[in-house]
Amino acid sequence: MTTDILTVTDLKRYFVIGHKDILKRDPITVKAVDGVSFTVQEGETFGLVGESGSGKSTVAYTTIGMYRPTEGRISFQGQNLFEENKVRPLALKKEIQIVFQDPGSSLNPRRNIRQILELPLRIHRRDENQTEQIVRLLEMVELPPDYMHKYPQMLGGGEKQMIAIARALATDPSFVILDEPTSALDVSIQGKIISLLIRLQNEFHLSYLFITHDLSLMRNVASRVAIMYLGKICEVAEAAEFFRNPYHPYTQMLLSSIPVVSAEEEKLKPKKITSTGEIPSPVNIPSGCSFHLRCPNKMDICSRVDPSMVEVEAGHTVRCHLHGQPDQADGG
Amino acid sequence: MHASPLLEIKDLHVHFDVYGGTLKVLDGVNFTVQSGQKVGLVGETGCGKTTTMKSILRILPMPPARIPSGEIYFKGQNVLKMGREALRQVRSEGISMIFQDPTAALNPVFSVGQQLEAVVKYSLEGKELSRKEIRERAIVPLKEVALPDPERMLDSYPIQLSGGMRQRVCIAMALVASRELLIADEPGTSLDVTIQDQILRLLHRLVEEKNVSVILITHTLGVVRETTDRVYVMYAGSMAEVANTEELFVNPLHPYTHGLMAAVPRLTGGGVSNGIPGRIPDYLAPPPGCRFHPRCDHAMSICRREKPPFYKLSDSHEVACFLYRDGGKGTRTL
Secondary structure (H helix, E strand, O other), rough: OOOOEEEEEEEEEEEEEOOOOOOOOEEEEEEEEEEEEOOOOOOOOOEEOOOOOOOOOHHHHHHHOOOOOOOEEEEOOEEEEEOOOOOOOOHHHHHHHEEEHHHHHHHHOOOOHHHHHHHHHHHHOOOOOOHHHHHHHHHHOOOHHHHHHOHHHHHHHHHHHHHHHHHHHOOOOOOOEOOOOOOOOHHHHHHHHHHHHHHHHHHHHOOOOOOOOOHHHHHHHHEEEEEOOOOOOEEEEHHHHHHHHOOOOOHHHHHOOOOOOOOHHHOOOOOOOOOOOOOOOOOOOOOOOOOOOOOOOOOOOHHHOOOEEHHHHHHOOHHHHHHOOOOOOOOO | OOOOOEEEEEEEEEEEEEEOOEEEEEEEEEEEEEEEOOEEEEEEOOHHHHHHHHHHHHHOOOOEEEEEEEEEEEEEEEEHHHOOOHHHHHHHHHHEEOOOOHHHHHOOOOOHHHHHHHHHHHHHHOOOOOOHHHHHHHHHHHHHOOOOOOHHHHHEEEHHHHHHHHHHHHHHOOOOOOOOOOEEEEOOOOOOOHHHHHHHHHHHHHHHHHHOOOEEEOOOHHHHHHHHHHEEEEEEEEEEEEEEEEHHHOOOOOHHHHHHHOOOOOOOOOOOOOOOOOHHHHHHHHOOOOOOOOHHHOHHHHHHHHOOOOOOOOOOEOOOOOHOOOOOOOOOOO
16 A cells, blocks of 8 residues: 655745835735645655746745745644744654755855765764765765765766755655756756666655656656646646646646657647746736636636636546536536 | 758867867858758757857857858858958848847846847948837837737836746847848747747747748757757767758667657656766867767777768768768668
C-alpha cells in the first residue's frame, strides 16, 4: 500500500504588496496560492505544472518553510509543519530539502564546493567524517572528488545543478522539492540531470515534488500531475491518463501549445483549442472561475461561480463547470 | 538551383580577443536563406547562433570581436565591406531582429510610442514627416501585432505591459519599415508556453502576409519543426547538418542531431534519454578536427585530425560528418 508523505490541505498564501490609502488601512493583496490541496505519496514523483504567476513556486517555498501559510495546513508524515509559535524542528528540516531552478544563483560564488556541501553536514550530521561524506556526495552525483576544491563559476550549468542536488541530499532527506531543476539548462544536459534524479530516487527511496512548466518533461518523470492556474489547482490525474484524456479547457490549451518533435506526439495534442488571451495579474483575479476570460467553452455560470473540485474518474479530479458540477446538468 | 539567395554567409570566422587568448567562436559558418524561406537555426547555448546573427547586422562589439575571414552577402552585396550609408539602409529596410528577452530589448525610460517613433524616423531618413504623421505610422504595426487599444499602448511604458505584450511591441518595431529578412532570436523562450504559442502563430501569420523571410533561432526543436521549412543544426561554431525540416525530423544524420532529438522528452512517454555527454568545448582551445568528436560515440581517428566538409546526400540534405564520406552508402545506421 502507498502511504501519504505530504498532505497539503486548503493552503492559502497571500502577500500584501501595498495599500490603497496612505493610512495603510486597505491592503492590496496578491493571492499567490488560494486554496490548494494535494497529497504526495511515498516514493512517487508528484508533478506541479503551471505558467509563471500560477503560484507553483509559492507552494514549494511554503512547504520548505520560507513562508508561513496564510491559511491551511501542510502535514508531513502526519506531523503539522507549522505549529503555532514554533520554529520548525531540525529533524523535520532535515527531511525536506529543495533544489532551485537556477544553479547559477543558488550556489554562493564565494564558496568552493567543499564549503557549499559542508554547511548542511555541519548542521545535520555533526558526528560524521565530513570529508568522507563530501566525497560520497560527489560520487552520488557522478562527479570526481577533486571537484570539492572548485568554485561554482568553474563549472558548467549541468555540473552546478548536480552540486545543488548533492547539497539537497547532504542531509539524507526523504522528500525533495525540485523547483524547475532543468529549465535553465539545455536539453542535452537536461536528460543527464533527470536520469540522475530518477536513479537517486530509486536508490534512496525519495519522494519528489517536481515543479515545471514543461509538460513533455512531466509526462516522462511524474507519476501524478497537477495543473495550477492563478493560485488554484484545476486538474489532477495520473500522468499517462492525464495526457490521454485531459478534461479542463486550460489543460487542453496547454497541451495544444506544446511544440513537439514527432507525428505521434502531434496526435496526442487536442486540435481545436488555440491559446488566446493573457494570464491575468494575480492582483486582479477574475470573478468566478479564474480561467473564464481565456476559456473557449465559457458559459454564463463561469463568470459568477467558482467551480469546485470534482472526481470525474478514479484518481482524476477536475475543477470546471463543464464536468459534473453538482448544480450543473451539462456533464462532460 | 535557386536564383541568387537573399542572404548568404560563406565560411565566416569570428574571434574574440580576451584576456588569456583568443576565443575562436565561429569556425567557418556557411548559411543560406532564399527569398521567402523560413529557416530555423538550432543548437545548444553557446554554440554561436546569436554571434552569427549579430555579425550579419554588424552589431557585434568590435573589439573584442574580430572577423578574420568570411563573407556575408545580403542581396548580392557584402555586408562586411559596406559603408555607413549602405549599412544603414540594410538595417532600416532590409534586415531586422527580434531579441530573446523583450524586457531587455525595450528601453524602460521611454514610452512604447517614443521608441516606435524613433524607429519610424530612422527608417525614413530624408523624408520630412510631421509628428502626427509619424505617430500614425507608428500605430499601424501595433495594430498588426493584435495589441489591444494601440492608441493607449503608444503612451504606455514597457513596465506596464506583460511579457507577451512586450514581445508584440518588439515585433511591431521590427515590422515598421517593410522588411525582407526578419531574424527572430528565441522569440518565445522567455515567455510561457501558451504565450509562446501565440507569439509564434503571430509571427507566422505576419510572415505569410508580408512575404518576409525569417531566420528563427531557438534551442527548442519542437518550435523549429512547427514553424520553419529548412533547418540548420549548429555545433560549436559551425554547421553540423542542414536539411528541409520534415526530412531532418524523419531522418537526422549527424550524431549531434541524433543526440539532440533523443534528448527531447516526448509527450508519448518512454522516459528521458541520458542526453549528450560532456559539454560545448572551451573556445580558447577547441578540440582539433571535428569539434564534436570528444562527445561523439562514433568518433574515428580522422575526426580527431580533420574538420569534416559538408557531404551532400541529396539536393536538400547536407551533413558535416565523416560517417557519410562515401555519400551515405554503406554507412552504419546510428
